[in-house]
Amino acid sequence: MTYCAGILVQDGLVMIADTRTNAGVDDVSVFRKLHVFETPGERIFAVATSGNLSVTQSALSLLAEGIIAPGADEPETLDTATSMFRAAHLVGQALRTVKQDIGPALERDQISAEASILFGGQIRGGPLKLYMIYSTGNFIECGADSPFLQIGEHKYGRPILVRSVTFKTEIYDALKLGLISMDSTLKSNLAVGLPIDLLVLRRDKLKSELIHRIEPEEAYFHDLSEQWSDALRAAHTNIPRPPYGA
């Protein structure tokens, strides 16, 4: 399982992904699921993946080799895409191609070929965007009303984002809320695990401001989890008990 979240606020984009993959509970590994591709000053993309690892890895490789659109001569890559919309379309095409190629064989073995991707970034002269791309190649775009998207095991970490993140949230507060959301997920589902990869990309900078991996022993994340537990305890203690009954 996996949990990845992308938060698109006024100041920029935050992306967070765990690194745990498992084939059953006795075959657990660490794999990077957040990938950043940047040509500083020109373009930057971040891809966070969820679902069948062989499918998402193959899709990324295909994307690197380039995809020839119907009627085109030259393969198109993220480096040549002329807009974020066009780039998201390419990522979707890569995912769909791999799923069509390997899906039927996987299904015969009752293995899901499902996968999904959060794709964010900016190309010089164009807007900063965040998309959720499905394995059939279609995608939705993150908007200011609900300024975040999630893939994987998304439910445990959703309430804090629903209640607290707005488009005006400061970007490092958005990162903090994303980490609280990740911590709520870690606490509830063993299939999501540390280390955590994260990216902070400020709007129009065309260059990552922060790429960081939170290792299990990191003090800030550990303290965040403890402080959040304490704060929740204080929060519900301050709410009056139900007025019913005794």
Place this chain on the structure above:
Amino acid sequence: MTYCAGILVQDGLVMIADTRTNAGVDDVSVFRKLHVFETPGERIFAVATSGNLSVTQSALSLLAEGIIAPGADEPETLDTATSMFRAAHLVGQALRTVKQDIGPALERDQISAEASILFGGQIRGGPLKLYMIYSTGNFIECGADSPFLQIGEHKYGRPILVRSVTFKTEIYDALKLGLISMDSTLKSNLAVGLPIDLLVLRRDKLKSELIHRIEPEEAYFHDLSEQWSDALRAAHTNIPRPPYGA
């Protein structure tokens, strides 16, 4: 969809259930999913249901009519069950019987016959118990280490319970935490909705202390939701921003 939670603490048992059922998004109704059967001083049972409504309603009717165990002459009901374990077994048998009866026909129409039940209560002379019963008739019992069980759309409301409920939590605090958990679910999934039914049963009293329905206009629940939002905001504001980057 549905969300029901049962919390079994030192003082007693809390059960909470929403009332929304839907067949598609354009066919939404209110149905009671929390049912209390009590003979004060003698025995009390609470049943919260999730899944296919025709299956759970039929299982409850079957349970009321009585189930004849292999080799027995007389039908057995919750009124005649000699222990909570035996009563849970009966509920499981009722669910399995209905599923076996109607399941194949439903599956041909691609409708799930899955259902699950939270079953709690106490019989005079025996202990207070809480079980989660699956549609195949098997069940698990709630213990003091994780003093709650959930059915239905359980993930959104899980983090607050995981972090805050212990066996020693006071019973009306457990109710409050259950309502916060319900509110987190309501905020994230339209298929879970008000009114909310709830039961408070104090250990060894053999009589419900509180049976209540929270209607949409109720002030306490509305305020709880607002106060929880405010408290969460304060809680994360008090946690330092991540020390990385700018």
